[in-house]
Amino acid sequence: MKRRFPVHILVFLAPAVLIYSIFMIYPLLDSLRFSLFAPVEGGGLRFVGLGNYQTLLNSPQWAPQLWNALSNNFVFFFIHMLVQNPIGLLLAALLSSRLVRSKAVYRALIFTPTVLSVVLVGFIWRMILSPLWGISGDFLNLIGLGSLDQPWLGQESTALVTLALVSVWQNVGIPMMLFLAALIGIPDELLEAARVDGATAWKVFWRIQFPLILPTVGVVAVLTFVGNFNAFDLIYSTQKAIAGPNFSTDIMGTFFFRTFFGFQLQPGNPTMGAAIAGVMLLVILTGVLMYFFGYQRRLQRIEL
Amino acid sequence: MKASRLGSALLAASLVSLSSAQSGSLTIESWRNDDLTIWQETLIPAFNEQYPDIAVTFTPSAPAEYNAALNAKLEAGSAGDLITCRPFDLSLDLFNDGHLESLNDLPGMENFSDVAKVAWSTDDGSETFCVPMASVIHGFIYNADIFNELGLEEPETYEDFLALLQTIREGGAYEPLVMGTADQWEGATMGYQNIGPNYWQGEAGRQALIDGTEGYNTDGFVAAFEALAAWQPYLLNGYEATAYPDAQAFFTLGGGAIYPAGSWDISVFRSPTQGAVFELGAFPPPPPAGQETCYISDHTDIGMGLNAASENKEAARVFLEWMTTPEFAELYANALPGFFPLSDAPVELEDPLAQEFLSWREDCESTIRSSYQILSRGEPNNENQLWNVSARLLNGEISAQEAGDIVQEGLEAWYEPQQGD
Amino acid sequence: MQRPVATLAAHAVLLSYTALALFPVLLVLFNSVKARLAIFRTPYALPNAETFDLIGYDTVLGSANFPLYFRNSLTVTLVSLALILLVGSMAAFALSEYRFPGNVLLGLYLAVGIMIPIRLGTVSLLRMMVALGLTDTLLALILVYTASGVPLAVFILTQFMSQVPRDLKDAARIDGASEYRVYALVLPLVRPALGTVAVFNMIPIWNDLWFPLILASSEKTKTVVLGAQIFLGQYVNDWNAVLASLTLAVVPVVVLYIVFSRQLIRGLTSGSVK
Numbered sequence: 001m002k003r004r005f006p007v008h009i010l011v012f013l014a015p016a017v018l019i020y021s022i023f024m025i026y027p028l029l030d031s032l033r034f035s036l037f038a039p040v041e042g043g044g045l046r047f048v049g050l051g052n053y054q055t056l057l058n059s060p061q062w063a064p065q066l067w068n069a070l071s072n073n074f075v076f077f078f079i080h081m082l083v084q085n086p087i088g089l090l091l092a093a094l095l096s097s098r099l100v101r102s103k104a105v106y107r108a109l110i111f112t113p114t115v116l117s118v119v120l121v122g123f124i125w126r127m128i129l130s131p132l133w134g135i136s137g138d139f140l141n142l143i144g145l146g147s148l149d150q151p152w153l154g155q156e157s158t159a160l161v162t163l164a165l166v167s168v169w170q171n172v173g174i175p176m177m178l179f180l181a182a183l184i185g186i187p188d189e190l191l192e193a194a195r196v197d198g199a200t201a202w203k204v205f206w207r208i209q210f211p212l213i214l215p216t217v218g219v220v221a222v223l224t225f226v227g228n229f230n231a232f233d234l235i236y237s238t239q240k241a242i243a244g245p246n247f248s249t250d251i252m253g254t255f256f257f258r259t260f261f262g263f264q265l266q267p268g269n270p271t272m273g274a275a276i277a278g279v280m281l282l283v284i285l286t287g288v289l290m291y292f293f294g295y296q297r298r299l300q301r302i303e304l
Numbered sequence: 305m306k307a308s309r310l311g312s313a314l315l316a317a318s319l320v321s322l323s324s325a326q327s328g329s330l331t332i333e334s335w336r337n338d339d340l341t342i343w344q345e346t347l348i349p350a351f352n353e354q355y356p357d358i359a360v361t362f363t364p365s366a367p368a369e370y371n372a373a374l375n376a377k378l379e380a381g382s383a384g385d386l387i388t389c390r391p392f393d394l395s396l397d398l399f400n401d402g403h404l405e406s407l408n409d410l411p412g413m414e415n416f417s418d419v420a421k422v423a424w425s426t427d428d429g430s431e432t433f434c435v436p437m438a439s440v441i442h443g444f445i446y447n448a449d450i451f452n453e454l455g456l457e458e459p460e461t462y463e464d465f466l467a468l469l470q471t472i473r474e475g476g477a478y479e480p481l482v483m484g485t486a487d488q489w490e491g492a493t494m495g496y497q498n499i500g501p502n503y504w505q506g507e508a509g510r511q512a513l514i515d516g517t518e519g520y521n522t523d524g525f526v527a528a529f530e531a532l533a534a535w536q537p538y539l540l541n542g543y544e545a546t547a548y549p550d551a552q553a554f555f556t557l558g559g560g561a562i563y564p565a566g567s568w569d570i571s572v573f574r575s576p577t578q579g580a581v582f583e584l585g586a587f588p589p590p591p592p593a594g595q596e597t598c599y600i601s602d603h604t605d606i607g608m609g610l611n612a613a614s615e616n617k618e619a620a621r622v623f624l625e626w627m628t629t630p631e632f633a634e635l636y637a638n639a640l641p642g643f644f645p646l647s648d649a650p651v652e653l654e655d656p657l658a659q660e661f662l663s664w665r666e667d668c669e670s671t672i673r674s675s676y677q678i679l680s681r682g683e684p685n686n687e688n689q690l691w692n693v694s695a696r697l698l699n700g701e702i703s704a705q706e707a708g709d710i711v712q713e714g715l716e717a718w719y720e721p722q723q724g725d
Numbered sequence: 726m727q728r729p730v731a732t733l734a735a736h737a738v739l740l741s742y743t744a745l746a747l748f749p750v751l752l753v754l755f756n757s758v759k760a761r762l763a764i765f766r767t768p769y770a771l772p773n774a775e776t777f778d779l780i781g782y783d784t785v786l787g788s789a790n791f792p793l794y795f796r797n798s799l800t801v802t803l804v805s806l807a808l809i810l811l812v813g814s815m816a817a818f819a820l821s822e823y824r825f826p827g828n829v830l831l832g833l834y835l836a837v838g839i840m841i842p843i844r845l846g847t848v849s850l851l852r853m854m855v856a857l858g859l860t861d862t863l864l865a866l867i868l869v870y871t872a873s874g875v876p877l878a879v880f881i882l883t884q885f886m887s888q889v890p891r892d893l894k895d896a897a898r899i900d901g902a903s904e905y906r907v908y909a910l911v912l913p914l915v916r917p918a919l920g921t922v923a924v925f926n927m928i929p930i931w932n933d934l935w936f937p938l939i940l941a942s943s944e945k946t947k948t949v950v951l952g953a954q955i956f957l958g959q960y961v962n963d964w965n966a967v968l969a970s971l972t973l974a975v976v977p978v979v980v981l982y983i984v985f986s987r988q989l990i991r992g993l994t995s996g997s998v999k
Contacts, residue, residue, distance in 0.1 A: 008904040009819050016816035016835065016875050019808075023872035024838050027846030027853065034848055061683060061717075091742060099728075099735040108986040109743045112750065115982045117932035117950045120974055123957055123967065124749050131542025132550040133768060135752070154486050154544025156701065169745070177990065201731070222840075230842040233934045237954060244488050245544065246696050253844075260848065261372065265393075265675075266685040268372070274848045281845045288840045553964060557765060577780060578761070578963050 032281070035274035045271070052275035062272075066279070068247055069255035072160055076251055077228040079164035080171075085220055087168070088175030093205060095176075096183040107180070114173035122237030125166045129153050153238065156248040163249055167234055171227075175220045182213040215296075222291040229284050232257060252280045329359035330619055331384030333377070335370030336606070342639045350635055351626055358619045378403045378611070385614035386623060389434035389607035391423035392676045399426070399433040404609040406431045410621060412628025419670070420646035423604035427678070434607030435627045438636065438643035441661045442498035442601040445565040445573065447558065448583035450478055456561075458585070461593040462502070462531060469538040472561045480538035482560035484546025491694030492687075494564040495535065497673045499589040500528035501599035506671035514678055516721030521708035525674075529704035531592075533697050544699050556580040567661045570642035574655070584657050588664045602670035604646065682718030689714045750975065757781055757968035764964055781969030785956070791973055793945070794952035801863050801948060802930045805870035806923050812871065813878025813922065814886075814915075818908045820879065821887040822894070832883065838876030843869065844935055854940055861943040869936055874926045881925075885918035886911060917991075924989050931978070949974055 035052055037045040056062045091110060095103050113121065128135045129152050137149040152162040186209055194204050232253030235243055241258045243250035250258075260273025332343070343362035351360060363384060365373045371394060377383035378398070387404065389395040398404045407413060408431060413421075416436050424434035451457075454475055459465040472480040485491050504510070504524030512518035518525065540546060540560055552572055555563045556579055563569070565586070573580045591598045608627055610620050626632055633645035634652070641658035644665075645651050653659040675687040693707040702710070716722045755771055756764045763776035770776070785791065820832050843850075850869060851860075859865040893914075894907050902910070912919075937951040947955070953974040957967055982989065 006823065006825065009823050009825060011905075012815040012819035012908070013831070016812040016879060017831070019812060019868065019872050020835060020838060020875045023850070023853075023868050024843050024846065024875075027843070027849040028841065030849035030853075031846045034852075087742075091739070094735045094739055097735065099732045100739065104987070104990075106739045106743060107990060108983070110739075110746050111986070111990065112979065112982065113746050115928055115932075115978055116750075116975060117934070117953075117978075119932075119934050119950050119954045119957075120971055123953075123971055124753055126547075127964075127967070128749055128752065129545065130547070130550055131540075131545055132554050133765065135768060138769075151542040151545030154484075154542065154546070155699070226840060226842065230844060232844075236934070240487070242488055242691075244486065244695065245699060246692060246701065263688070265680045265687040266683075270848055277845045277848060281841065284841065284845075553765075557762070577784075577965075 028281070031274050032278050034271060035278045037271050039269075039271060052272055053278070056272070056275055056279065065247070065250070065255060066276075069250045069252050070279075070283070072249065073229055073231075073251040075160055076164045076167070076231065077225060079161060080168060080224050080228055081221065083165065084168040084172050085175045085217075085224065088172050088220070089179050091172070091176045092179035092183055093209070095180055097201065099201075107176075110176065111173035113170045116170065118170065118233035119237045121166065121170045122234050125169075126153065126238045129162065154245060156245050159239070159245060160249045163234060163238060166238075167231070170234075174223070178216055178220055178223075179213060182216040183209055186212050218291060218295045221295075222288060225287045225291075226284055229280060229287070252276065252283070256280065329361060330386060330616055330623055332360065332362045332386040332388065332608075333370075333374055333384040334362065334364040334388035335367040335390075336388065337364040337367070339640065340364055346639045347632075347635060350631070351623065354626070355622060358622060360623065378613075383611055383613070385611050385616050385620045387609045387611050388437075389424055389609045391604050391607070391672075393678075393681055395424055395434055395607070395609065396426065398609070399431070402612055404433040405612045405617075406433055407435065407610065407624065408432055410435070410624055410628070412625050415628050415630075415647040415649060417646075417648060420604060422677070423672070424607045424609070434609035435624050436604060436646035437606045437608055437627065438640070439602050439604045439646055440642065441567045441603075441644060441664065442494060443565055443567070443586050443588045443661055443664065444498075445555075445563045445569065445584055445586045445657070447478075447555070447561050447563075447580070448585040449558075450561045450582075451585065454561075458587040459590045462499070462590045463593045465590045466534055466538075469535075469562070473538055479540035479554070479560035480562060481535055482540050482551050482555040482563045483535075484540070484543045484548060484551045485695040485698050486545050486547040486550075488691040488695045490548050490551070490564075491532070491698050492690040493673070494566055495532045495698065496528060496690060496694045497601050497603075498564055499531055500525070500674065501601055501669075501671045502589055502591040502595065503528040503531060504674070505597075506599035506669045510671055510674050510677075513674055514721070516719075516724050519708075519712045519722060520715065521705070521712040526704055526708040529693075529697060529707045532694065533704050536698055536700055539698065553578070558582060567642035567644065567658065570655065570657050570661070571640060573657075574641065586657055586660045588668055598664075598668040600664050600668045600670055601673060602644075602665060603672045603676070606643070679715065679719065684714040684717065686711070686715055750979070753968055753971050753975070757965075757972040761965055764968070778965070779969075781963075781965030781967075782973075784963060784966040785970045785973060789952060789956045789970065790944070790947075791949070791952065791970075794947050794949045795977070797863060797946055798931060798948040798950070801866045801870065802927060804863075805867050805874065805930055806926055808867065808871040809874035809878050809926055810919055810922060813875050814882050814912060814919065815908065816875070817879050817882030817886050818911060821883045822907075832879075835876055835879045838873065839880060843873040847935070847939060851939060859940075861941050861946050863941065863946055865940045866936055866946075866948075869940070870926070870930045870933075874922075874930075877925060878922045881922055882915060882918055885915040889914050920988060920991075 036047060036049055038048045038051060040046045056066050094100060095107055100106070127133055131137075131151055136152060137146060140146050140149050150158055152158050190208060190212075191204055194208055199207065229252055231251060235249050235251060235254050236257065239249050239254075241254055241261075241263050243254045243258070256273055256276045259269055259276055262268030340362060348360045348362065352358070361384075371390070374383060374387065378401075383403075387398070389398075389404075395404065399406075413432065413435070418429065420436045420439075421432045422429070424436060425432045446458075450472075454472065456468060456471065459468050469480040472478055483490050483494060501509070504512075504518070504527075509518060509524050513520070513525070520526070540551070540554060543551075546554070551563070552569065554560060556573060558581070572578070573584060588598060588600055608624060610617065610624060614620050628647065630647065630649035630651070633647050633649055637643065637645045637651050637658070638654050641653065641655035642661070644658075644662055651662075653662060673687075675690055679686040680688075689711050693702065693710050696702045697704065697707045712722070752768065756768060758779060758781075759772045759776045760778035760780070763770070763772070763778075767776070816835065820828060820835075854860045854865045859868075889911050894911065897907050897910055932950055933948075934950050934954060937946075937948045938954075941947075942951060942955075953970055956970050
């Protein structure tokens, strides 16, 4: 009798589906819709189709800003891929090896920056890199490279890379943990067999462990991608919404914020902001889909 | 403009707190959260001595959020009775939208000159909607101990000034000029707008810019960029990454000789815990050799208006009228050294450094920042572009001429009087 | 023979990275209790009797309401977590337990949100909160965080719940338990997964700057992160106060982290294996 109308299924599903639909899916779709409008002189909004996107891509006012933010964001991402994830893998490999004891202590300490707020991390590094405090100069002096000291956050050529490395410093714990979990999950028998055959740790890692954690490599890459194209806090707390010097640290998140809310004497532009959010959505979706249909598919085929 | 209003309304709505005026009392909206204790302990009690029945509350929000928060509160009808006015367009928009009431008939407004009122009047000057409160003056503050130690004198001309900087640089013990470019606005505000009026002849140049007869890429306006570019070798080590507050700290710690200042810096340098522990002196931006007249930026910065939706307009007008009196001017100027009253009544300042800044009004012609009136109405924003190019100029990324060209191009993109030729 | 060298090298790498991870934090802690001149003149020195000074803390505690900010952060984080776990586990239970039309589709719909950041819907969320009169309330934050936490929670919990043996649930049903009782029975069995979900959501919620800045930035709803951001923005020239407020914002988190690091890391690693 109960089976006829399964009220309980509805009861179980309704809260999650409702909250999720109202406060996540609807705002995402509605923001996209909002990006198709533009303000009219004298108040109100007018449907302009893809007009905002055209302006964003073509106008000499907006297009350079968009490409600047987009390419900075890609630089930001590539630095994470080239620095953060290899370091995370190295640390995970060491922590999963039989070489080291007291692993738990290392693991916990190295993960510490990751639990801190990005805002606080931004302020801490801003102080450390401030020429006023001179810590970075002292540090370079210590290793004999004092003359190489630069106003890292003040130069167009160095600011973005510096901030990306600060972000790496904070977030390296995440790939480390994910790789570590994957490495621990590899059955010992496999490794033992290889060792009995006389393989070195180096060989064991590259021949057996690394191929087995390839799926995690993909997960880490896509998480890094989504996280980086969604980044905002670090730049905002160190360089403000103006993302200086000369917009060299402007990424999509700060570009969106500045456009939407305006800054100093420049008024905000919500519909254009929504269009920028639309571009971000497109970029992120493209990345995620490339992962699903490119990386994961191929990986499955290899495994088969 | 409309878009901005929606954006700020949205943000504002998000910033509205439940605080709205209780009946019979006045609430003041402001971005000057630093001044909270001054209002609570000095200004409001002084007002209440004369008008004990009007309770006044000062409710500031953070400077960066103020514009948006205020707009949202106004849209929502929950804003305070008295509204602290930013200069020019931001307040003009409020007046045009009917949020601010005209104060033409307020007794006491005759205490202010037209120049003082221009920042809070319609373009034709027919309506004034805020009581002018204070202006800020630019100049240079110096460490007098270092000047004594090195036997230096205040410069008379810009050439003297550069020679002075060279002497300090060669001495090697101190940084000649303490200013960073990391926050970007320093270069434009304490650099370009500080020394610039000497090169574009103050008001004459500023008006010519608005009329379209002069441009940022010609004559005085480029000369000002050139004069600014000459600072580069004298700025403190690592200035590109030195933020405004770090420069303040560096100066108060005694590391540098001269600090390009806004008069508001005075109250920071006088702070008992974070201030300077040495003698301070000040000199106005020195004019180039051979120029008789000196010009200073005496920028109208802050005013007070009446919320058109206020339910206590009577009381609010009483308060505003009190703000036009010499008594208020005296109290305010002394409580906040570096914010100078705009009324015609002569004011005696206790702080000698603030008095020094104020005295330049006698010797030099006053003007306001070139970008504030009318020119920051379009896209790209003139003020924001000045920040950008001034910082890049000092960082050595572009030349003075390029700086002028970039800003001029931005202005010509939307400002008709500049599109003439 | 090769072994000790390798071990030494491994320790060297790990030690230097640990130093790099902790040095900035320690630098802030030490200097927060030093006098102003000592901060600049001897940044690496430990505070001693001469340089010890709590003036920064005086400034901070006198002018920013950090206890209130902590309460706000705690409320938002705990309530959001509780809601995510409750709502997410209920949906996960339904998805893993019952075959009904649209089951797979619904699962996919709920999973889409894992990869799309909710920030991209900010424009519309703000308008919605304004319309609902929820701006400057902690509820606005809780709703947003819950909505954005649900996808991952459902995804992880569905996998774990489908591993709970059938017999157990059927035995309960034969005893006459309602479906709600069965759910209550299953819940404790997936505790590790609940822990994982909590860990994954806790850190980003506690540390978020974006939504507090946009949806609830009034004095009475400020979270620690936003409070610190605004306070730091106002007192930037007062390094004593900046260092003190950084310490006040960092230390409780680090202490909590150290206390729970074992559980937290177990949660992270067990969740990611799947």
